[in-house]
Amino acid sequence: MSATPPIDNASPHDAKIVHVESDFEPLMGKFMTNRKKEIVTMREALAQQDLETVRKVAHGMKGAGGSYGFDRITTMAATIEHTAKAGTSAGLAEELDRLATYLEHVQVIFD
Amino acid sequence: MSNTRETSTHTVLVVEDHEDTAYLLRFVLEREGFSVIHAFDGESARHLTMTTAPPDLVLLDIMLPSLTGLELLRAIRTTPEWQWTPVILLTTDSRSETMTEAASLGATEYILIPFAPERVMKSVHQFLPKSDMPRELERV
Numbered sequence: 294m295s296a297t298p299p300i301d302n303a304s305p306h307d308a309k310i311v312h313v314e315s316d317f318e319p320l321m322g323k324f325m326t327n328r329k330k331e332i333v334t335m336r337e338a339l340a341q342q343d344l345e346t347v348r349k350v351a352h353g354m355k356g357a358g359g360s361y362g363f364d365r366i367t368t369m370a371a372t373i374e375h376t377a378k379a380g381t382s383a384g385l386a387e388e389l390d391r392l393a394t395y396l397e398h399v400q401v402i403f404d
Numbered sequence: 405m406s407n408t409r410e411t412s413t414h415t416v417l418v419v420e421d422h423e424d425t426a427y428l429l430r431f432v433l434e435r436e437g438f439s440v441i442h443a444f445d446g447e448s449a450r451h452l453t454m455t456t457a458p459p460d461l462v463l464l465d466i467m468l469p470s471l472t473g474l475e476l477l478r479a480i481r482t483t484p485e486w487q488w489t490p491v492i493l494l495t496t497d498s499r500s501e502t503m504t505e506a507a508s509l510g511a512t513e514y515i516l517i518p519f520a521p522e523r524v525m526k527s528v529h530q531f532l533p534k535s536d537m538p539r540e541l542e543r544v
Contacts, residue, residue, distance in 0.1 A: 352467075357425050357518070359519075360517065360519050367518050
């Protein structure tokens, strides 16, 4: 684990408060834990230049994010998927940092 | 959890390889009383078509490991006991050629991922077989 604290380079326009139907509260812990695991998986894959794994994981996250109410996760995962699919690692580490920062800071309000 | 939701005794087969997406679908179906069968990949689901009675409806992700959703849809439509089962496709692929192929293979409905759970449930209720109507008539 890096000793350097994560840099919040997310846009000030990023939606960091997400409203979710209260029925879904029991699902949120697992959802967030799995997204953070996927960040680790993608970072490890990127370190090995395994862009296909990055693409696959990002694709799944793109679908799950918005379905759970996190449209911003879908948007960021789509960017990562698109970049990995293009076969370039340029900018991917920064995109993963940005997504990780979002996951750390997002606040969920159950309505 | 709301106590005003309608309940059902119908069975839905969810074919979805993404763990959390499958979990969400199971959750919204079960809270309305549906029985849920889950297959993680296309081959497992195809095995079900050969060994079990059909469910009342199938929710099918197009992008699956081992056998694509469209290949599974073709298998469903060529299995006599399953051929009239409503199949709602879930996909991130909005290309018109994919939609056309899905329609030609007999897809009942096509929902884009990410989806709103209430949107999925609306279609599930819309396309569930009516108990007093033969299945082959419901698709017409």
